[in-house]
Amino acid sequence: MTDDLHSLIAPYALDALDDLERARFEIHLAQCASCQSELAGFVVTATRLGEAEELPPPAGLRDRLMAEVTTTRQERPVVAAPAKPGVLRRTLPRLAIAAAFLVGAVGVGGYVTEHNQTDDLRAEQAAISKIVSASDARTTTKTYDGGGHVRLISSDIADGAYIVASGMPNPGHGKVYQVWVVKDDSPVSEGVFTTEGSMVMEDLDGADRIAITVEPKGGSKQPTTPPITTLAV
Amino acid sequence: MTDDKLDGKGDPVAATVSPLRVVPSAADHDAPDINELLTRVGRGDEQAFGAVYDALGGAVYGMAKRVIRDPARAEEVSQEVFIQVWQSAPRFDATRGNAKSWVLTLAHRRAVDAVRHDQAATNRENKYDWSNGPDYDEVAETVTISLEHEQVRRCLDSLTGLQREAVDLAYYKGYTYAEVAKTLDANPATVKTRMRDGLVRLRDCLGVES
Numbered sequence: 001m002t003d004d005l006h007s008l009i010a011p012y013a014l015d016a017l018d019d020l021e022r023a024r025f026e027i028h029l030a031q032c033a034s035c036q037s038e039l040a041g042f043v044v045t046a047t048r049l050g051e052a053e054e055l056p057p058p059a060g061l062r063d064r065l066m067a068e069v070t071t072t073r074q075e076r077p078v079v080a081a082p083a084k085p086g087v088l089r090r091t092l093p094r095l096a097i098a099a100a101f102l103v104g105a106v107g108v109g110g111y112v113t114e115h116n117q118t119d120d121l122r123a124e125q126a127a128i129s130k131i132v133s134a135s136d137a138r139t140t141t142k143t144y145d146g147g148g149h150v151r152l153i154s155s156d157i158a159d160g161a162y163i164v165a166s167g168m169p170n171p172g173h174g175k176v177y178q179v180w181v182v183k184d185d186s187p188v189s190e191g192v193f194t195t196e197g198s199m200v201m202e203d204l205d206g207a208d209r210i211a212i213t214v215e216p217k218g219g220s221k222q223p224t225t226p227p228i229t230t231l232a233v
Numbered sequence: 234m235t236d237d238k239l240d241g242k243g244d245p246v247a248a249t250v251s252p253l254r255v256v257p258s259a260a261d262h263d264a265p266d267i268n269e270l271l272t273r274v275g276r277g278d279e280q281a282f283g284a285v286y287d288a289l290g291g292a293v294y295g296m297a298k299r300v301i302r303d304p305a306r307a308e309e310v311s312q313e314v315f316i317q318v319w320q321s322a323p324r325f326d327a328t329r330g331n332a333k334s335w336v337l338t339l340a341h342r343r344a345v346d347a348v349r350h351d352q353a354a355t356n357r358e359n360k361y362d363w364s365n366g367p368d369y370d371e372v373a374e375t376v377t378i379s380l381e382h383e384q385v386r387r388c389l390d391s392l393t394g395l396q397r398e399a400v401d402l403a404y405y406k407g408y409t410y411a412e413v414a415k416t417l418d419a420n421p422a423t424v425k426t427r428m429r430d431g432l433v434r435l436r437d438c439l440g441v442e443s
Contacts, residue, residue: 007422010429011410016403018411034276041443045436047337049404052385055295058308060288069282069319077275119252143350148313155364158423167343195320 009035013042015075019151020139024132027125034094071153072170075194127160127200134158142229144169148195152210152231159205161233171214178215180223181233183207192219207233246302268327271335284318288335290315293340299405300344301351310347314340345407388438396431399424 008025011017018023029035044132078146131137134155143149148168163179176194180187183206191199192215201210211227213220267288273281293314298307318336325335389397398417402408410428414421436443 001328007425007429010432011403011425013432014400014403014428015341016408016410016413016428018409038443041436041441042432043334043338044331044431044441045439046341046404047331047334048381048385048439048441049342049400049435050296050337051292052331052382053295053299054291054381055298056289057294057311058304061294061308061312062283062290065286065315065319066279066283068312068316069279072316072319074275074277074323075320143346167313170320195317199351 002154005032006035010040010042013039013046020132020137020153021155022163023139023151026211027129027132068154073173124200127202128162131155131158131160131162131200140231142231150212150229150231152233154204154233160200160202161204161210162198162200163210163231164196165193166196168193168195174217175214176217176219177228178213178219178223179209180213180227181207182211182212187223189219189221190209204233209233267332267336271318271322271325271332272327274319275325282315282322285318285332285336286315289336292333292337294338296337297344297347300341300407301348306346306347306351310343311340314343317343341404348407384439388435391438392431392434393427395419395423396427396434399427400431400435403428 002164005025005028007019008017012022012025012029032212034182044049132153132155134157136157137155139151139153141151143150145223149166150168151164151166152161153163166178171194176192178192179190179199179201181190182188190201190210193195207229210231210233211223212229213223213225213227215224262396267285270281270285270288274285294307294311297310297314298304301307301310314336317339321339325332389400392400395417399410399413402413402416403410408416410424411421413428414420414424417424419427435441
């Protein structure tokens with residue numbers, strides 16, 4: 001691929017990219033076998049840099065973690081969808097498509113990417129590419145206590161936005177986060193996620209913000225709680 | 234922001250794409266065990282989770298402390314990392330990845346995000362941030378120096394000055410390459426290249442399979 005993007009492999013492995021570049025590179029990475037191959041070695045090398053700093057962990061941390069996991073629900077596994085072009089979009093909500101595609105990129109630090117190449121997925125990728133590579137692409141990040149964050153990359157030229165949620169606090173038992181596009185104070189649901197996910201939102205002309213609320217599992221028709229986050233588009 | 238742009242030439246989506254895979258690392262002799270443990274964690278095995286923590290808790294905390302400095306904040310981030318490990322373990326595929334790298338990568342990303350977030354908050358409060366300069370003279374608390382630490386130190390010492398500083402500022406301080414360039418008064422493109430050269434040399438020095 002391009003020299004420019006290729007030169008980001010090492011900074012990416014060292015987490016030395018800003019949010020926007022990280023998102024751009026991850027799009028590229030998903031399609032660049034040579035980048036993945038080089039990155040794999042760099043990631044293991046970076047892991048060694050981290051391991052070399054090993055210290056005795058704080059007393060009590062283990063006990064707190066063991067107590068916390070007994071009451072923390074796990075994510076569901078990502079099931080590889082059948083590689084039939086055209087099937088995916090009808091059988092999976094689009095958030096699930098993007099989440100499956102990005103589970104590595106977003107969820108585990110960028111080098112485990114699993115998905116099937118379907119036409120739908122390519123369309124999804126094309127839409128993401130168009131947004132993040134637009135000359136007016138801008139990124140807004142909302143970070144939550146505990147390190148989770150929501151990142152919105154939007155572009156007027158591409159008339160779309162790409163939102164990525166990562167490491168969000170658990171919304172609570174039987175609850176999900178729901179994403180809304182708000183036009184003239186009327187919210188339209190874009191999808192739901194639990195602790196992480198990503199989605200493309202198109203046709204944002206006239207929209208003034210994106211809002212995220214906590215809703216019962218499955219989502220609501222209209223927001224039922226005040227937004228935890230509002231991002232200007 | 235960046236002066237790099239995605240190349241407009243050639244729609245990447247239209248390119249022929251081969252199935253994606255991760256090249257498993259043979260560098261970690263104990264990786265298969267952690268892979269197996271993490272797979273069990275993915276099935277809800279709390280005991281296996283405890284074993285993963287016992288294997289990697291020190292590395293995660295130590296790395297987080299090195300990046301973040303503040304022990305309390307590092308502990309907080311370590312706790313979040315392991316909860317995320319618990320939550321996301323069902324998505325870990327041992328045939329595709331290396332559990333140790335998976336956890337450490339996750340942890341480093343979190344630690345870096347935490348320092349950047351905290352830094353942004355500090356910058357809002359203090360116009361002048363005296364703590365922000367590079368400091369190589371910090372002496373950590375007494376640590377049993379491990380062989381791993383020695384080997385990494387030795388390999389880092391084999392890099393050129395700019396390679397080492399670029400890798401060090403990025404990995405251990407969470408600097409973006411643009412911030413590294415500013416700190417070292419170097420061209421960003423040069424910094425990216427030095428990071429790559431540095432990682433290649435480190436990789437080879439540490440015996441990581443490329």
